[in-house]
Amino acid sequence: MQIRTAFQSDSDPNEKEYAIDYFIYLWCGPDSPLFDKSKMATFERYFITDKETHKEEKGYYFLLRDNEQVIDHIMDEFGVTGPNRHIINGHVPVRTTKGENPIKANGKLMVIDGGFSKAYHNETGIAGYT
Numbered sequence: 001m002q003i004r005t006a007f008q009s010d011s012d013p014n015e016k017e018y019a020i021d022y023f024i025y026l027w028c029g030p031d032s033p034l035f036d037k038s039k040m041a042t043f044e045r046y047f048i049t050d051k052e053t054h055k056e057e058k059g060y061y062f063l064l065r066d067n068e069q070v071i072d073h074i075m076d077e078f079g080v081t082g083p084n085r086h087i088i089n090g091h092v093p094v095r096t097t098k099g100e101n102p103i104k105a106n107g108k109l110m111v112i113d114g115g116f117s118k119a120y121h122n123e124t125g126i127a128g129y130t
Contacts, residue, residue, distance in 0.1 A: 036061040071105040086110060097122075 003026070005011045006019035026032050028040040036059035044053040064070045075085050090112025094102040102111045 031059065033061075065109055065111075066104050068105040068108055071108045075108075088112065 002019050003023050004019075005015050006023045008016070011019070026034045028035050030038050038057035038059070041054045041056050048054075071087060075081075075087065085108070087109045089109070092111055092113070094100050094111055094113040096102075102113060103109075104111065
């Protein structure tokens with residue numbers, strides 16, 4: 001409900017301001033469960049040549065998405081049952097040129113590559129197609 005408040009024209013101005021701040025945090029905030037990186041380094045990539053400033057440290061999602069037990073636990077918590085259950089998520093570049101596989105956790109999690117943008121084609125090697 002909080003996020004919806006950010007976009008409703010009839011929202012209380014103070015509530016709307018807080019909701020917009022919350023939305024921006026979810027989009028790119030450190031430790032946000034939707035972003036899960038230490039920072040968004042877009043500014044640094046555009047304006048700073050020092051590649052060290054471009055690094056975004058990945059969080060728990062990236063550490064745990066290969067663990068089949070973790071994926072099973074998530075599906076159990078959401079009541080997803082059966083032998084053919086999967087989690088499909090995406091818009092995360094899959095760097096196949098560096099040996100990364102979009103199939104994780106023994107086939108239970110599939111990442112839809114986020115590298116559809118031409119800028120990512122050389123980096124991912126699959127041009128957004130998983």
